[in-house]
Amino acid sequence: MRGPHNIWRLIRTGATLERTGAMPVLLDAVEAPRLTRMAIRGLVWPFQWLGLKGDETLPPVPRALQAMGPAYIKFGQVLSTRPDVVGSGLAVELRVLQDKLPPFPVEVAKAEVEKELGRPVDALFSMFSEPVAAASIAQVHQAQLRESGDFVAVKVLRPGIERAFQRDIDTFYLIASFLDAVSPSSRRLKPLDVIEHFEGVVLGELDLRLESASASEFAANTETDKGFTLPRVRWALSARRVMTLDWAEGINAAEVEAIAAAGHDMTQLAQRVLQLFLKHALRDGFFHADMHHGNLKIAPNGDIIALDFGIMGHLDEYTRRVYAEILFGFIQRDYMRVAEVHFEAGYVPADRDVNAFARALRAVGEPIFGMNAEQISMARLLSYLFEVTERFGMETRTELILLQRTMVVVEGVARTFDPRMNIWDAAKPVVETYIADSIGPRAMIADLQRTARVLGRFGPRLPALAESALIRLSEERDPAPRARPWPAVGWMAVGAGLATAVAAVIAGIA
């Protein structure tokens, strides 16, 4: 799929980026050298009339992405969660991208459901509504089951969306390999990795079985969480392109006044939403990573209902423990302890000065704890912390960035419920409970038991494993360099071709 027939899409993309003024911003972001910059812009400039104009009220980059359609919009949204990649300014700018699209007709949705589930819609449902929500990848209908009379939500992928996305992702790969070839200084940004990350996120959303699986895993983890409900997956009515969940009745979390008018305790709701998120991240290592208002409802009994399991975050157990200790250290304002945890975990290279690091951490913590209770933000603490750790040589980790980003959103939601909320007071008990359960003596016994179980399983194979590990160690070499899908030579050929075309056009005009 990756070949010259994509060149037209590439030209169109380049032209739109140039026409909307997004090109220089992006070239800045990838730190393209001056010559490359001039070459690219010189090449694209004559074609800019082929580009889309976009919505002039938007800043250049969101404007270009919005104009180029769903995959680009989605790409922008994913990048907005990666300030480590695009810088915090652009990340904030990209948050304006909303993937609201006109819905497709209910008849089309019904046909998709029949095709996927293999039975006529009328046989399954006694009612199937017009779409209640529509986004770039899927839309949602309300329906009623013929058999039981239960109400359900049916999420249906847009027809043909997989192919449309695949085409655009191919173009993204082309652009990324181009940048990789012409702009080695952009290695910090690793364009191909960024596209791979994006492809992973999107492929996950294009298979609703994965979302169903996330929903059911999340439900199993949180079964005993008080005041929290998830809609049940109806597996028999779900497939790759259709997902059916119990209908969740409630008030949208954005309608704060309606929630208050219904008599719910706003202070309590604010605390609960934050504590639930932290509990899921720390206790389960599996958290809802898209907890904005639109994906939350408040049930008539006051329960918080979460919807939309397309983006979930994972943290392995070790990372959870390290981060709980770090947060705990901050809560106690024990900066030396926080510094030591980073060194013990190997996050910060051992040759750095632990005292200087502890001092930098104090500079992160003290101003935040000096603020009024209602201004203290855990998300901000984490974001400052990552800045400092990066300065001290720690590698950026996608899952932590996602955690921090989600924390921003969750704090925002909590503060709309209770603007005066003290985030730290709400967070403290969750962190402390986790520490007590996971780092104390009880946890040590559990760890030993688990280790013994694993060793027991491997018992008969241990000698052979040890031997092969030793052999591998002694043979260890540098990893092979990564192959580029589009070598620089290919790009030169494309460039030469385009330049000739431009020259011919100019010659024709003259």
Ligand SMILES: Nc1ncnc2c1ncn2[C@@H]1O[C@H](COP(=O)(O)OP(=O)(O)O)[C@@H](O)[C@H]1O
């Ligand atoms: N189980 C459900 N019960 C009630 N409404 C739902 C349910 N699932 C989705 N919705 C509605 O449909 C909207 C879009 O669904 P969502 O899963 O968030 O899709 P998207 O991934 O497109 O955001 C939600 O904001 C909510 O209003």
Ligand SMILES: [Mg+2]
């Ligand atoms: Mg949603």
